[in-house]
Amino acid sequence: MTAMKPLAPGKALSHISHPVAIITVNDGKKLNGMTAAWVTQISIDPPILCVSISPKRHTWEMLKGVEFFGVSMLSKDQEGESDFFGSKSGKKVDKFKAMGIEPFMAAHDVPLLTGSVAGFVCRKTHQVEQGDHWALFGEVVEAWKGHDNVPLNFFKSGYHSW
Ligand SMILES: Cc1cc2nc3c(=O)[nH]c(=O)nc-3n(C[C@H](O)[C@H](O)[C@H](O)COP(=O)(O)O)c2cc1C
Numbered sequence: 001m002t003a004m005k006p007l008a009p010g011k012a013l014s015h016i017s018h019p020v021a022i023i024t025v026n027d028g029k030k031l032n033g034m035t036a037a038w039v040t041q042i043s044i045d046p047p048i049l050c051v052s053i054s055p056k057r058h059t060w061e062m063l064k065g066v067e068f069f070g071v072s073m074l075s076k077d078q079e080g081e082s083d084f085f086g087s088k089s090g091k092k093v094d095k096f097k098a099m100g101i102e103p104f105m106a107a108h109d110v111p112l113l114t115g116s117v118a119g120f121v122c123r124k125t126h127q128v129e130q131g132d133h134w135a136l137f138g139e140v141v142e143a144w145k146g147h148d149n150v151p152l153n154f155f156k157s158g159y160h161s162w
Contacts, residue, residue: 017155020082023051024070024103024111025062030097031103031111034059035086037154038133039071047140049122052133058091060134063124067137070106071120072113075149076161081113082152106143117151119144 007015025032038052042158049071053060063069074082085095096103096111103111104119112119122138129135152161 014156017133017153017160020074020078020152020154022070022072022074022081022085022113023052023053023117024072024113024135025066026109026111027062027065029146030090030094032059032062032090033070033072033085033111033113034090034093039073042137043086043096047143048084048125049120049138049140051136051138052130053136054133058089062090063136067124068108068110068141069122069124069136070110071122071138072116072146073118073120074113074150074152075115075117075147076112078115078152079159081115082147082159106144112144114146116146117149118146 019039021036021039022033023036031090033037034057040050042048042050084099089094102116106112106119108122110121120140121142123141126137127134150161
């Protein structure tokens with residue numbers, strides 16, 4: 001059996017496998033979205049998700065003024081969307097227009113990405129600062145099933161799918 005090897009705690013966290021999602025927001029003036037791998041379910045009843053967002057993100061600024069946000073769970077065919085929404089800032093670029101993406105407008109005018117495995121509209125319930133990120137909790141108030149496709153995952157700084 002292979003022995004366990006010690007790792008620096010900061011680096012060790014890259015060994016956690018994550019889904020890849022686009023967190024979307026509509027503040028009434030514009031739409032934006034950012035890639036987030038730090039997304040997880042917290043509760044079944046009521047259904048609650050948690051997303052970890054750096055306060056440096058333009059999305060975080062926009063989220064401050066809204067009640068609802070979207071979470072689109074990407075499929076293995078959406079690496080391009082993940083890279084683009086995860087490298088450009090909505091402060092300078094309309095990422096939907098730049099990528100030629102027509103968003104699916106769900107409840108409360110929250111945009112979701114078609115081609116995703118699933119999409120959720122969440123009502124902000126709570127947020128807590130932890131280290132250099134904020135954990136944002138949201139109750140799922142509307143959910144959509146997308147493509148029957150393999151989800152996109154992120155592990156050790158790279159994309160993976162089943
Ligand atoms: C695969 C991947 C995963 C990411 N996960 C997160 C995350 O969980 N939380 C976060 O704050 N930023 C994450 N980012 C970085 C943001 O998506 C990126 O900074 C984005 O450009 C912010 O856009 P905005 O300024 O329009 O909000 C991730 C980027 C990539 C490529």
